[in-house]
Amino acid sequence: MLEAINADGKSIVSKQTLKGMNFLQLADYSTDQILYLLNEAVELKKLQKQGKPHPFLSGKVLGMIFEKSSTRTRVSFEVGMLQLGGHAIFLSSKDIQLGRGESISDTAKVLSRYIDGIMIRTFSHESVEELASHATVPVINGLTDLQHPTQVLADLLTILEHKGKLAGLKLCYIGDGNNNMAHSLMEGAVKVGMNISIASPEGYMPNEGITEKAVQAGTETGSTVTITNNPIEAIKDADVVVTDVWTSMGQEEETAIRLKAFQAFQVNEELCSHANKDYIFLHCLPAHRGEEVTSEIIDGPHSVVFDEAENRLHAQKAILKLLLA
Numbered sequence: 001m002l003e004a005i006n007a008d009g010k011s012i013v014s015k016q017t018l019k020g021m022n023f024l025q026l027a028d029y030s031t032d033q034i035l036y037l038l039n040e041a042v043e044l045k046k047l048q049k050q051g052k053p054h055p056f057l058s059g060k061v062l063g064m065i066f067e068k069s070s071t072r073t074r075v076s077f078e079v080g081m082l083q084l085g086g087h088a089i090f091l092s093s094k095d096i097q098l099g100r101g102e103s104i105s106d107t108a109k110v111l112s113r114y115i116d117g118i119m120i121r122t123f124s125h126e127s128v129e130e131l132a133s134h135a136t137v138p139v140i141n142g143l144t145d146l147q148h149p150t151q152v153l154a155d156l157l158t159i160l161e162h163k164g165k166l167a168g169l170k171l172c173y174i175g176d177g178n179n180n181m182a183h184s185l186m187e188g189a190v191k192v193g194m195n196i197s198i199a200s201p202e203g204y205m206p207n208e209g210i211t212e213k214a215v216q217a218g219t220e221t222g223s224t225v226t227i228t229n230n231p232i233e234a235i236k237d238a239d240v241v242v243t244d245v246w247t248s249m250g251q252e253e254e255t256a257i258r259l260k261a262f263q264a265f266q267v268n269e270e271l272c273s274h275a276n277k278d279y280i281f282l283h284c285l286p287a288h289r290g291e292e293v294t295s296e297i298i299d300g301p302h303s304v305v306f307d308e309a310e311n312r313l314h315a316q317k318a319i320l321k322l323l324l325a
Helices: 031-049 072-083 104-114 125-134 149-163 180-191 208-221 231-235 252-261 305-324
Strands: 061-066 087-092 117-121 139-143 170-174 195-199 225-228 240-243 280-283
Touching: 031 149, 031 180, 031 305, 061 072, 061 104, 072 087, 072 117, 072 139, 072 305, 104 117, 104 125, 117 125, 117 305, 125 139, 139 149, 139 305, 149 180, 149 240, 149 280, 149 305, 170 180, 170 231, 180 195, 180 208, 195 231, 208 225, 225 231, 280 305
Parallel strands: 061 087, 061 117, 117 139, 170 195, 170 240, 195 225, 240 280
Antiparallel strands: none
């Protein structure tokens, strides 16, 4: 167990500490709170694997707003609410008044009268923040162009399962540094004591503000943040190797430019030979084999991408339970 305890052997973080909070970005959460969420995910996964009912959210309803298409996010949140004894309502932006011009603030206030929590998967991070500022129920960021905290919580759970620890490990991210995965990985890694290196081509470096805050957070946990244009330098002695698609949703017009810019940043056997021999490979999926990663890596013995995908369910159940129960 990773749960932080004080000198008296009592938990520093309790269920009540997290109840009612929003889950917008990992930078908003303390190290102890993130570890508490991971502990909860481990316990909920055990219950699910043992086939034991765990209806902690009986009678609770989650509203799910989708402005971006989804496989893992939609299914994992719906199944998660079902397994926790609650219900999930799919709300496409094409079907609700938000898609016809109703303000985010009005949408937040109305939904708060009907449901117990809101999950949103959208483009603008500012929209999620505005939704949270007007809602009176917890708001969960299912993905924005800037952040993907639910995915990274699942990634941390996966690393913990396969490595037995988090603190002191080196995580290397190769690819577009100015995307939601790179940003949330930075925030999550430094909070749990992992060192992180990010390798991206010029013009695709991480957000400066997020990087500065991650570096500052790292001074408190002993973590380091390295940003480079050299993928070999970044991956050297890495325990965890991560990549993502080179062209995210909404960037399709840039595909040709990006394919050229990222050619030297493909995760392949030659590049991974510089990582530790027992490294694990993560990818949030969907993947484009032959672009950001070769089949030999993503389908090879170091890959844990399907464990990672499954852990979206367990990590999100922990978020739902602790915020909504």
